[in-house]
Amino acid sequence: MSLHGMRVFLVAMSILALFASAALTIPTPAGPPNPEPVHGRIEHIDGVRVVHVFGTPDQMGYAHGWLVGEDFVIGLQELFGQLPPAAASLADFMRSWTPMIKLTDAQRAELAAAYRGMRDRMGTQSMQIPGLDRCVDETDLLVWNGYDMFRAVGCSGFSAWGERTKDGEVITARTLDLAVFSPRWVESQILLVRHPAEGKATACITPVGLLGCMTGINEDGVCGFLHDGDGDDMMSVLEPERPVMFAIRDILERATANDAFSIAEEELAAQGPFPQSYMIRIVRPASGEEAARVFRLDAEGHGQNDAAEGLAITTNHYITGDTAASPLPRGDSRRRYAKIARVCGDTDPDLPITCETAWEAIRRVAADHPRYKTLHAMVARPASGEIQICVAGRDADGTLKAATAHPPTIMTLNQLFDAPPPMLKLRPAPGIHPTPTPGIRLTPGPGIHPTPAPGIRLTPGPGDTQPSPPTQ
Structure with missing residues (x-):
């Protein structure tokens, strides 16, 4: 293996171990709380998803997690699905790193709200991690946000x-x-x-x-x-x-x-x-x-x-x-x-x-x-x-x-x-299919299967399709 290839391999092993270390210490979160307003929206400009979030750190974080958080969750599930034994051997060494991530109170509030938005949108049953007796949790998100402290x-x-x-x-x-x-x-x-x-x-x-x-x-x-x-x-x-x-x-x-x-x-x-x-x-x-x-x-x-x-x-x-x-x-x-x-x-x-x-x-x-x-x-x-x-x-x-x-x-x-703030809407209850604002497509949520706009491919939502197999 080349030096470059070895470096990429070590980076991948380290981040896998870092996520695995969090699994050793964090309990499974409680069920979803009551619905909250979503201070944000998604626009599709050509092939780019533009995610607007508005307001306080808590409001912006919740909108981020609610609108697109399933991509983080499914990505983490893919990551653990290909977790090699070598990563687990590093977990004890790296498990102490997460307390080293220093955020302000406002940043921690935003991160906590982002996780809450993911959980409310997907439900904990859709957030189970392969091979572990727990769901994706807030510390997984903290690890991801502290990535640059541990790997370049x-x-x-x-x-x-x-x-x-x-x-x-x-x-x-x-x-x-x-x-x-x-x-x-x-x-x-x-x-x-x-x-x-x-x-x-x-x-x-x-x-x-x-x-x-x-x-x-x-x-x-x-x-x-x-x-x-x-x-x-x-x-x-x-x-x-x-x-x-x-x-x-x-x-x-x-x-x-x-x-x-x-x-x-x-x-x-x-x-x-x-x-x-x-x-x-x-x-x-x-x-x-x-x-x-x-x-x-x-x-x-x-x-x-x-x-x-x-x-x-x-x-x-x-x-x-x-x-x-x-x-x-x-x-x-x-x-x-x-x-x-x-x-x-x-x-x-x-x-x-x-x-x-x-x-x-x-x-x-x-x-x-x-x-x-x-x-x-x-x-x-x-x-x-x-x-x-x-x-x-x-x-x-x-x-x-x-x-x-x-x-x-x-x-x-x-x-x-200059984009105007969105109309604030409550999270749809199960079985309710909201009507999107003209020109804006909602990201698919649990049980919601919108028709994709021409030329735009929707990423799979919970229950739609299995995640793409990991690259070998």
């Missing part, structure tokens, strides 16, 4: 501005690459748009169930991206830490075009040494000025990559005065860096970088392997209020393909953030 996330991207682009506009791009723990998790990427009662609205491309942000933009056009780094790691988590995904979300909920870098510096300085090595790329819509800054977070604390002039390429190795090839197993990062540089005309700075250039560059570095894929990709023109995204999914013959195998969907920030 691989990605590629760049930001261009000033003389490197036409009219100096900011263009930024990224891929999000991750191991295929569950086919359902891969093909259930959403654009989660939060309309909070306090703080800035944000839009994050994400697997279902994640409340933090790996790829996101706020209403002011400030972008945040998470990249695996090659700095020092810790052998274990020594004290409670805020997951980096939540740090990026906290940055986006506060930042404006003028103060984005200082807000990021403040948030990450408060983070302290981190068990994994990451780069956090913050991009602001500032034509003609420094538009992107890459911050570092690792076992040594926080820092920054060297400043870039017009083109900041970020894969998975630190930039410190030169871009010499990193030692294995990080050599793949250097190769991806070189591919992006070639496409972006690193040797010909007079060639303007466009959105078409950006898509060509990230397609060159996207991953589409059976156990490691680009889950989503994004190109944005933040000053113009435009984002272009594509998500992983199945092609015509049912093959699970990386995001970049599909055409991008173009959206505007006004389209996302």
